[in-house]
Amino acid sequence: MIDLPAAAAAIGLLSGSIHAWLWVVPGLLIGLLFGALPGISVTMALALVLPASLYMDFLPAIIFLTSVYTGAGFGGSIPAVLINIPGTSAAVATTFDGYPMARSGRHNEALGLALVASCIGVLGSYIVLFLTVEPMADIVLRIGPFEMAAIGIWGMVLLGSIGGGSLAKGLFASGLGLLFGMVGMNTAGYMRGDMGIPWLLDGVPTIPAMVGLLAASQLFGLINSRFIVDKAEDRRISIRRILAGGAEALRHPVVLLRGSIIGVVIGAVPGIGASVANLVSYAETRRTAPDRESFGKGNPKGVVASESANSSSEGGSMATMLALGIPGGGATAILLAAFAMHNVVGGPRFMEESRDLVYAIILSNFAQALILLPVGIGFVLVASSVVRLPMRYLIPSVLVLSTMGAFAVEGSIAGPLTLYVFGVLGWLMARFGFPVAAVVVGLLLGRLIETELLRAWQLSGGELARLLDYPWAIGIIVLMLVTLGVSAWKEARRRPA
């Protein structure tokens, strides 16, 4: 599976070019910074630095951009842990246990867990990519709308069924999120629920709504607290505890491995990527854990599951991009644009003719994952000081920063308005015991599930029997129904007679 002469040529390319390595640390730092800023997505970070790469040679340019990509992948988890704002949509599941860990004074450990899980996720995904870049492309081509819709529904229903204290409330919140995701014009051209507001035709702005639901709603309720972490001794920033958290990640090899595999596979599917991978990995880890009741309350395995999956999805999406020339998402679309700027076209011919470059890109990413560890620790040490800020300063600062982030995503007042409406809704939902995260998941997946279901419906000509031709999709749906049944049964048993 490995073309050894090409791999040797790749090592030669990398060892002979100091310029390629000069850009790794700046790229990681830029990625960490942009990833940590709410509202600034990985795609936006890459778009902002893309012009700078025009003046570099092809390999240093791609290494610089993939460093930004790798840094942003972990950067998103920092605000997710510290202030419950996922810096990117790929870090949504990191908030579920990362933020409760921070609230209980374990922010150092949570960030260490996230960092090591991210590094291992990136490393694992590129090892998989190094070994299987060609067969992966073949698998990706076999995944159709039936399978994609099934994956989306799976992630959503699993989270709805296990979030919060009540199954009915979890599913209600998921349904609500799914309906929010369907507002506006669908792919068949029907306009629903837009209330005559022009910007709602494109749907509810996802990132502002997500930040409103998860962060603004929490911040409203925290006005009566003095600090994120109550006890003064727990607010200390400790490199020893960050490293201890990192070491703890290694004590969950199954969670790491499962997250990495889920990340690579889902990341490779165009249009799905890291924002779904972290949710599916989290849901699977929670479903199979013996201590599932402690998830959502600060279980380290939740952070490991989410971060290993969102980081490893980078390798998956790179596989699709390199082997097929298809961008799996916005970030890989920018990378393909960088290819084009250097007169290189990604895809099967690039794989065939420039395999040494493909291997050089993959090998440089191994190095990036290893360099991310010390760079990430340094960045985390600075970023963690947020827990020392009094809430009376933190709340207005974060709300205003999020508002600007929401504006930056949409380029209009639509972003801030959405942030506010969903912030208030999230606060009310949390107050009445609804799992707000389930709404976020539904919102993220609603449009995707509807689009894929519509495609599947059109492909089958409206005949349900055609579903039998897609055993993988059926398998996923059966697994989902069994999980749902088990959750309902367990809840019924918990209730007093």
Place this chain on the structure above:
Amino acid sequence: MCIAWGQALFTTALAGAVLAFLLEARGVSLVADNLLLLQPTAIATLVLWLVILAGCLRPRAVRTADAEAVEAEVAAESPRDLARVLLLVLAFGACIAGLEPLGYDVSFWLFVLAALALGGERNPVALALFPPIFTALLIWGFRALVPYPFPTSLL
């Protein structure tokens, strides 16, 4: 019979919005391309509303543990604490509403000042300096980063 009124009313309001969305979507078109996922999701959500409502309306002896926990948490909050949260929500709403007429700079400045005061900051130097300095840094930073123009009055 002891009814969890807050939860019941909130869930009913959400269910009302779901029903309105379903009816509006059905008004657009009844074809599968329009309702394939929307209609079953809306109906399932309405059924779940009935289940949640039943949990809120049962006699205290058989109310679900979840409903009890929510009621206990809400009851533990003092009226003063709740008033502070509501004032913050209103202040943030006013800030968002003022972004275009007042400008992002003035609106943010006033909101940060109000939120600091609500959070208990009484140091006049901090109240005078932090809001304008933070706002200025934010506006200049985002102006450098974001390609879209946004209205400001002073900066």
